[in-house]
Amino acid sequence: MKGEVLKYDFDKIVDRLGTDSVKWDGTEGLFQKKGLLPLWVADMDFPSPPEVTRALVKRARHPAYGYTLTSSRYYAAVRHWLFRRFRWEVAEEDILTTPGIVTALALCVEAFTAIGDEVIIQPPVYPPFFSVVNQARRRLLLNPLCEAEGTYRMDLDDLKKKISPKTKLLLLCSPHNPVGRVWSRQELEDLGEICEKHGIIVVSDEIHADLVFSGHTHIPTARSHPGLAGRTVTCTSPSKTFNIPGLYGSNIIISDAALKKAYQAVLERFHLSSLNIFALEAAVAAYSFGEPWLESLLEYLYKNLHYLKKRLDKIPGIEFSVLPQGTTLAWVSFKPWMEKGLDVKEIVTGRAGIALNDGIDFGEPGNGYMRLNFACPRPLLRHALDRLEKAARFVWPE
Ligand SMILES: Cc1ncc(COP(=O)(O)O)c(C=O)c1O
Numbered sequence: 108m109k110g111e112v113l114k115y116d117f118d119k120i121v122d123r124l125g126t127d128s129v130k131w132d133g134t135e136g137l138f139q140k141k142g143l144l145p146l147w148v149a150d151m152d153f154p155s156p157p158e159v160t161r162a163l164v165k166r167a168r169h170p171a172y173g174y175t176l177t178s179s180r181y182y183a184a185v186r187h188w189l190f191r192r193f194r195w196e197v198a199e200e201d202i203l204t205t206p207g208i209v210t211a212l213a214l215c216v217e218a219f220t221a222i223g224d225e226v227i228i229q230p231p232v233y234p235p236f237f238s239v240v241n242q243a244r245r246r247l248l249l250n251p252l253c254e255a256e257g258t259y260r261m262d263l264d265d266l267k268k269k270i271s272p273k274t275k276l277l278l279l280c281s282p283h284n285p286v287g288r289v290w291s292r293q294e295l296e297d298l299g300e301i302c303e304k305h306g307i308i309v310v311s312d313e314i315h316a317d318l319v320f321s322g323h324t325h326i327p328t329a330r331s332h333p334g335l336a337g338r339t340v341t342c343t344s345p346s347k348t349f350n351i352p353g354l355y356g357s358n359i360i361i362s363d364a365a366l367k368k369a370y371q372a373v374l375e376r377f378h379l380s381s382l383n384i385f386a387l388e389a390a391v392a393a394y395s396f397g398e399p400w401l402e403s404l405l406e407y408l409y410k411n412l413h414y415l416k417k418r419l420d421k422i423p424g425i426e427f428s429v430l431p432q433g434t435t436l437a438w439v440s441f442k443p444w445m446e447k448g449l450d451v452k453e454i455v456t457g458r459a460g461i462a463l464n465d466g467i468d469f470g471e472p473g474n475g476y477m478r479l480n481f482a483c484p485r486p487l488l489r490h491a492l493d494r495l496e497k498a499a500r501f502v503w504p505e
Contacts, residue, residue: 115400117153117407120484134462143462144491149284149436151350151482155389156400159349162392163385175384177204181391185358188394189343192317195327201362203371204382206355208314208342212278213239215310215340218373219366220245220275227270227277227307229261230470231438233284237470240278248274251472252286257428259286263297270301276308281328282315285438285469285478287431289323292331299332308366309339314357317348317401319433320409329360337363340370347435348401349393350482356386408435411481411488418492423503424449425495435482438466442475449502451477459498461491 123131130152134145154160182199189195205211216239220226225248228236240247250266252259279298282289290298302309311328319325329339344357361367374380382390412430415437419427424443431437441451455463455477466476481488 115156115403115407117404118484118486120487121152121154123152138456138462140456140460143456143460144487144494145462146479146481146483146488146491147462147464149347149434149480149482150352151347151435151480152484152487153350153404153482155350156393156397158396158400159351159389159392162388166384166388172384175382175387177382177387181382181387184391184394185343188345189327189360191398193325193327193330195330197360198362201360201367203359203361203367203374203380205357205359205374205379206382206386207346207352208312208344208357209235209239210379211340211342211357211359212236212310212312213243214370214373214377214379215278216240216243216245216276218369219308219310219340223273224276225271225274227266227274228470229280229283231285231466231473231476232278232280232469233312234468236278236280246273249470251470252283252288254286254429259283259288259429261290261294261298263301266298266301270305270307274305274307276310277302279309279311279328281311281313282319282325282433284315284434285436285464285466285473285476286429287434287436287438289319289325289432290328292326295326295328295331295335299328299335302338303332303334307338309335310342311339312342314342314344314347315434316343318405318408318435320405320412320431323432325433329362338366340366345390345393345397349389349397351386351389351393354383354386354389356382356390408482411483411485412437414485415479415481415488415492418489418496422492422496422499423505424499435480437479437481439463439477439479440475441477444503445475447503451475454498454502455495458501459491459494461494 130145130148222244225246226240227248229250253262316325341360346352426440464478466473
């Protein structure tokens with residue numbers, strides 16, 4: 108394994124400025140400040156696996172970039188990955204390609220609900236879960252997660268009380284962004300029972316499924332409970348796993364014929380079913396040859412997470428008590444600062460000079476939290492934490 112770590116030098120800082128990166132070139136405009144270290148949007152500061160770059164360069168060298176056929180080579184690679192990583196056998200005809208997962212979430216809301224229907228989400232949660240529902244003029248049914256004993260859980264009693272005949276769809280985040288939970292089989296089974304009983308369709312966003320730390324196992328929602336297999340739409344992608352989100356390609360897996368037909372109709376209505384050439388090549392290469400790279404990455408991320416924990420535990424007024432079981436995201440509480448009347452955003456952005464996601468964007472339970480993406484070379488993480496610690500010691504001298 109040592110050899111693997113050396114083979115992939117995750118410590119190396121890759122200068123992304125000037126590459127039209129949202130994270131690096133977009134931060135100044137968004138946060139209205141120069142020189143911030145961006146630890147917000149969920150892409151990684153590591154190069155993609157060399158196999159992916161090689162495949163892209165090879166394809167780019169062929170100078171005809173015409174319309175692309177999603178061939179059996181592509182489906183075979185996706186199926187191979189899902190079986191290898193999750194022991195999940197998926198039929199080729201159940202895989203519907205879509206540019207991005209947020210696109211797929213919006214299409215699912217359109218396909219499976221009508222104006223005025225209720226869609227369940229579990230805040231704090233990835234902000235587009237709110238917007239795809241609101242923008243489609245459906246109603247949000249908020250079923251907040253509860254935090255206790257160092258973890259977050261689903262509050263299924265609350266869910267049972269809130270479900271009405273208008274409740275049609277659940278947007279599930281598995282693993283969960285931002286709290287990093289990898290849902291257990293029991294939790295998914297309990298949820299499955301409720302959804303089956305009330306005829307609720309589940310859209311399971313599993314974009315972070317490959318980014319799960321040792322000791323935890325991601326269980327595809329569709330495989331977790333017999334009642335869920337036929338009512339679940341699973342959204343997967345190599346984008347987070349292999350750091351290729353800018354290529355836009357995702358796989359929406361639907362086994363139920365009626366659900367598939369409804370989704371396909373919306374997909375085709377908006378002409379969104381084709382993959383671009385480079386998304387296709389990258390996915391095939393990543394799913395076929397990227398596993399050793401991923402294993403090394405997970406080790407590196409795990410060490411980053413524990414480094415982050417060690418450093419945050421020493422910073423006054425910051426609490427990082429719920430460690431993520433998966434994802435590259437840390438959900439950090441600044442509540443003690445808030446309770447002291449300190450302006451958390453101003454200190455983090457203005458004084459420390461780091462860009463994090465404001466927890467309130469993930470819903471009301473996120474008030475007082477910030478989301479920090481630790482998928483970056485450790486020297487960069489160290490630099491950001493040095494800045495944060497210095498700012499914290501200034502506003503909160505011990
Ligand atoms: C849970 C979740 N879903 C979807 C996305 C974005 O997916 P895409 O870029 O494929 O639209 C993200 C990105 O951070 C995410 O965390």
